[in-house]
Amino acid sequence: MSADARFQEAAAALGYSFAGELKVGGNYVPALRDGDLVYVSGQVPRVGAEVVVTGRVDEQVSLGEAQRAAKVCAMRALALLQRELGTLDLVRRILRVTVYTQSSPGFTLQSEVADGASELLHFVLGEAGRHTRTSVGVAQLPKNATVELDLVAACNR
Amino acid sequence: MSADARFQEAAAALGYSFAGELKVGGNYVPALRDGDLVYVSGQVPRVGAEVVVTGRVDEQVSLGEAQRAAKVCAMRALALLQRELGTLDLVRRILRVTVYTQSSPGFTLQSEVADGASELLHFVLGEAGRHTRTSVGVAQLPKNATVELDLVAACNR
Amino acid sequence: MSADARFQEAAAALGYSFAGELKVGGNYVPALRDGDLVYVSGQVPRVGAEVVVTGRVDEQVSLGEAQRAAKVCAMRALALLQRELGTLDLVRRILRVTVYTQSSPGFTLQSEVADGASELLHFVLGEAGRHTRTSVGVAQLPKNATVELDLVAACNR
Numbered sequence: 001m002s003a004d005a006r007f008q009e010a011a012a013a014l015g016y017s018f019a020g021e022l023k024v025g026g027n028y029v030p031a032l033r034d035g036d037l038v039y040v041s042g043q044v045p046r047v048g049a050e051v052v053v054t055g056r057v058d059e060q061v062s063l064g065e066a067q068r069a070a071k072v073c074a075m076r077a078l079a080l081l082q083r084e085l086g087t088l089d090l091v092r093r094i095l096r097v098t099v100y101t102q103s104s105p106g107f108t109l110q111s112e113v114a115d116g117a118s119e120l121l122h123f124v125l126g127e128a129g130r131h132t133r134t135s136v137g138v139a140q141l142p143k144n145a146t147v148e149l150d151l152v153a154a155c156n157r
Numbered sequence: 158m159s160a161d162a163r164f165q166e167a168a169a170a171l172g173y174s175f176a177g178e179l180k181v182g183g184n185y186v187p188a189l190r191d192g193d194l195v196y197v198s199g200q201v202p203r204v205g206a207e208v209v210v211t212g213r214v215d216e217q218v219s220l221g222e223a224q225r226a227a228k229v230c231a232m233r234a235l236a237l238l239q240r241e242l243g244t245l246d247l248v249r250r251i252l253r254v255t256v257y258t259q260s261s262p263g264f265t266l267q268s269e270v271a272d273g274a275s276e277l278l279h280f281v282l283g284e285a286g287r288h289t290r291t292s293v294g295v296a297q298l299p300k301n302a303t304v305e306l307d308l309v310a311a312c313n314r
Numbered sequence: 315m316s317a318d319a320r321f322q323e324a325a326a327a328l329g330y331s332f333a334g335e336l337k338v339g340g341n342y343v344p345a346l347r348d349g350d351l352v353y354v355s356g357q358v359p360r361v362g363a364e365v366v367v368t369g370r371v372d373e374q375v376s377l378g379e380a381q382r383a384a385k386v387c388a389m390r391a392l393a394l395l396q397r398e399l400g401t402l403d404l405v406r407r408i409l410r411v412t413v414y415t416q417s418s419p420g421f422t423l424q425s426e427v428a429d430g431a432s433e434l435l436h437f438v439l440g441e442a443g444r445h446t447r448t449s450v451g452v453a454q455l456p457k458n459a460t461v462e463l464d465l466v467a468a469c470n471r
Contacts, residue, residue: 026272027279028290032252034311039253042291095346096353096466100293103454111456115340122341133342134356134464136414137454140260140294142268150291152253154348183429184436185447189409191468196410199448257450297417297451299425307448309410 003088006124007078014071016047018079031080036092038153040080042100044145045072054144057113058104061146067116070099073149074117078124085155092154094121094131100148103137110135117149160245163281164235171228173204175236188237193249195310197237199257201302202229211301214270215261218303224273227256230306231274235281242312249311251278251288257305260294267292274306317402320438321392328385330361332393345394350406352467354394356414358459359386368458371427372418375460381430384413387463388431392438399469406468408435408445414462417451424449431463 011018031040045053045068053069055061061069082088099114101107114135121129131151141148168175188197202210202225210226212218218226231254239245256271258264271292278286288308298305325332345354359367359382367383369375375383396402413428415421428449435443445465455462 027275027287028254029287030289032250032287032289034250034252037252039289041289042293093346093348095348095351097342098291098464101454105453107454108456108458110454118341130341130343130346132344132346132353132355132464134412134462135456136356136452136462137456138293139262139296139453140258140264140267142265142292142294144265148291148293150255150289184432184444185411186444187446189407189444189446191407191409194409196446198446199450255448295450296419296453297421297424299422299449299451301422305448305450307412307446 003125004082007088010120010124011075014075016072018075031084033084036154036157038081038084038155040077040151042148042150043073043076044141044143044148045069047072051143051145053146055146056102056104057146058107063109063112066101066113066146069147070113070116070149071120073147074120077149077151081153088125090155091125091128092156093128094125095152095154097131097149097151098134100136100138100141102141102146107137110137113147160282161239164245167277167281168232171232173229175232188241190241193311193314195238195241195312197234197308199305199307200230200233201298201300201305202226204229208300208302210303212303213259213261214303215264220266220269223258223270223303226304227270227273227306228277230304231277234306234308238310245282247312248282248285249313250285251282252309252311254288254306254308255291257293257295257298259298259303264294267294270304317439318396321396321402324434324438325389328389332389345398347398350469350471352395352398352469354391354465356462356464357387357390358455358457358462359383361386365457365459367460369460370416370418371460372421377423377426380415380427380460383461384427384430384463385434387461388434391463391465395467402439404469405439405442406470407442408439409466409468411445411463411465412448414450414452414455416455416460421451424451427461
């Protein structure tokens with residue numbers, strides 16, 4: 001099965017469509033290819049016009065919801081890679097992923113939140129989806145998003 | 158008009174000079190070129206010896222002031238690129254920018270703060286200044302700075 | 315003296331061994347080489363099964379302890395580079411280091427915490443250890459770690 005087919009399977013499992021416009025503001029770009037690297041801007045769990053998971057993990061959002069948010073962020077990043085490359089089968093490797101979790105005081109399971117994204121990347125891309133990762137807990141995220149994720153990928157030309 | 162001339166224009170508009178020493182501590186470097194990539198260390202809105210915008214956005218600092226802080230950070234990063242490359246006209250592309258905003262609880266306009274930096278990079282560098290970006294809200298920044306920004310650029314040799 | 319010998323000297327000075335398994339969770343990898351770059355995942359100050367420095371700097375942890383935590387994170391990153399490359403003498407340059415410090419409200423010495431890591435990298439690697447750096451203060455880190463550090467290095471093939 002192609003990575004693109006697994007991407008569709010993951011979208012169906014989440015119950016969201018990642019087709020259509022991926023909104024991005026102002027004087028920056030959602031993704032950018034330079035040589036064989038593709039940089040993807042920080043993604044919040046937005047589907048269409050709506051950020052589907054907002055608030056701090058623990059006080060306002062459960063661990064499970066935050067993991068789902070991390071998966072949606074990862075799906076958006078994959079959708080941008082797919083658009084940039086034509087097909088996800090051209091992703092040679094996800095090199096680096098950073099996952100920011102909006103965290104209540106005392107919440108220390110940021111790695112577990114990020115596991116949602118890591119599992120999804122591995123599911124869609126197989127071995128090419130096994131990345132290095134940094135997970136941190138932050139006070140606030142844009143649009144009150146629960147999770148934000150960015151990544152750098154290497155591609156086959 | 159050259160990118161260096163637009164840099165001077167942006168400095169004049171902000172009312173600051175970015176000539177002279179850009180202070181940096183210890184056992185690290187402000188910028189580093191490796192092949193055709195230039196990495197720039199995290200920049201706070203320091204001009205000379207002074208961090209010109211400090212405190213949390215919303216409680217202590219307005220959105221407008223924070224956007225100005227983001228512009229000053231971006232100018233410092235450009236000043237370092239200019240020093241590294243001799244001229245900003247050798248910047249092929251700003252690949253990745255991360256903008257950290259010291260945020261009050263409940264402040265969620267980190268992307269709007271970062272727009273200050275993105276606009277400035279686009280003004281000075283044109284199409285080469287259109288980057289991927291990650292904006293997050295953090296609890297604290299060094300020297301109580303309101304904004305910190307780092308970036309990676311690709312250059313023509 | 316080789317970089318590997320200086321690594322052992324630094325381990326002895328800290329009183330920890332970095333031999334043996336460096337535990338890492340799930341569907342991501344602790345380090346990954348792509349071309350002449352090595353990406354290292356975010357490291358907390360874990361030695362064996364234990365995170366040896368936890369809590370927020372200022373309220374719960376002193377600056378000195380936090381600097382020690384930063385050193386332990388840097389040692390783990392070096393241990394992973396050593397494992398990936400066979401020897402630290404193949405590190406051509408540490409390109410980029412990001413240091414996240416779990417900070418109490420009002421604590422603004424994140425750069426000074428990160429100096430612990432920068433000094434250690436310079437001690438072990440000499441000129442190759444002089445990197446660009448970003449230091450930020452965050453609300454929470456995984457496992458309540460005081461510091462988290464990630465890096466990207468360039469290596470000789």
